[in-house]
Amino acid sequence: MPHLPDIFFYVFAALTLLCGFLVVVNPFSRSPVTSAMFLVLTIISMAGLFVLLHAFFLAAVQILVYAGAVIVLFLFVIMLLDLKEEQRRKLKTFSLAAGVISVGAIAGLTVKAILDSGPGKGLPAPTVEGATAPLGKLLFTQFLLPFEIVSVLLLVAMVGVILLSKKDLK
Amino acid sequence: MHVGLEHYLVVSALLFSLGLLGVLARRNVLVMYMSLELMLNAANLALVAFSRFNNNLNGQVMVFFIITVAAAEVSVGLALIVALYRKRQTAHVEDLTAMKL
Incomplete structure (x- = not known):
């Protein structure tokens, strides 16, 4: 029987990464409004991760400042500009492929480095609480x-x- | 397997890569800006994870400052984008070639 916070970690991590992916490359819509909406979901699931790390104050600030203020600002600007044109433009295949390959290489390197070095080994049990x-x-x-x-x-x-x-x- | 520091760092690294991909692949200024926010958030997650597992609250104070500075940065950046749109009528980086030789 796995530990309950561990299950929550996997749920929130998967949600964060999925919504982050949909901010960047949404196969259904290229509109900046959908990107902004998925950014809200990313930030909320990231606040869940903050709660799991016992950073309660930062989780609240994350939702208040990002989901509350920054995204509203983004949406205001999107409404102000006329962005219908964006959806007609095609992504350039070459730059997309180059981006995916280089970013994939960077991600692979970083994850491999983290897993190999094992920074969490030998640390004492966490006790710090990020309350207000x-x-x-x-x-x-x-x-x-x-x-x-x-x-x-x-x-x-x-x-x-x-x-x-x-x-x-x- | 028990969730430890590595798990959070891997999530943070992947999220940072997603943001980087957005800056490289998307050509809309606003979406590029949102990808920048993703990268900032990934750094915040790594800092909070380090703070928790090293039993040191200073990392969380750092994240507090980063969130504040990011909010200021977003407001100034979006004002710049609006000013740019007023002049050029576009929010697409490929149309903004005034500095190209």
Whole structure:
């Protein structure tokens, strides 16, 4: 009888990879809207993987920020642009084949390297919990300066986006 | 077989490769951008897995910062795409050849 979290790991990992595949190469539709929808599913199943890793805060943030904000932004832009034309274009066979071969080689190499080196061997049993309280404590003590810098970065991004989307860009 | 660090790293590597394939094979700027997000997420998964199995919370703080920076990056990138579309009326990389000699 396998351990229950292990079964969940395989389910969520398979879902993540399948939906990620459908974001990139969907055989039924080339529309960016379907890609965005499958990106939502990928992110939600990845949040499931985060829960299995006891990173509860990050799982919530992943769903709130990615599925909630980033995808909505993507969909807004897709609706703003007229992308009917994309579906008529053909993929170039040569570039597709070259991409598949090189990426397959990279994936094979990485997976082989991971399995051969066995980074998980000899580690003690995991006990760390990524709940909100310990993460918050760390953020406001050891990582206070990066935290403040990130808030400035968000302000800069906001100002930049408003400037970029003005009608007459100078 | 008990699920350990290797399993999560393999999923992360495969997801990263999928994102790379999307950037290489797709020619729509928006879909390429979504593939970039996939690659960022794959890196996040690897960091969270390392953090859990090494009993060190710093990796998760790193992922927190990566998510924030990715959100800022997406907003700026999409604003750039909209500005580009206003000028050129296309979201297809093969039509954007102004810098080609």
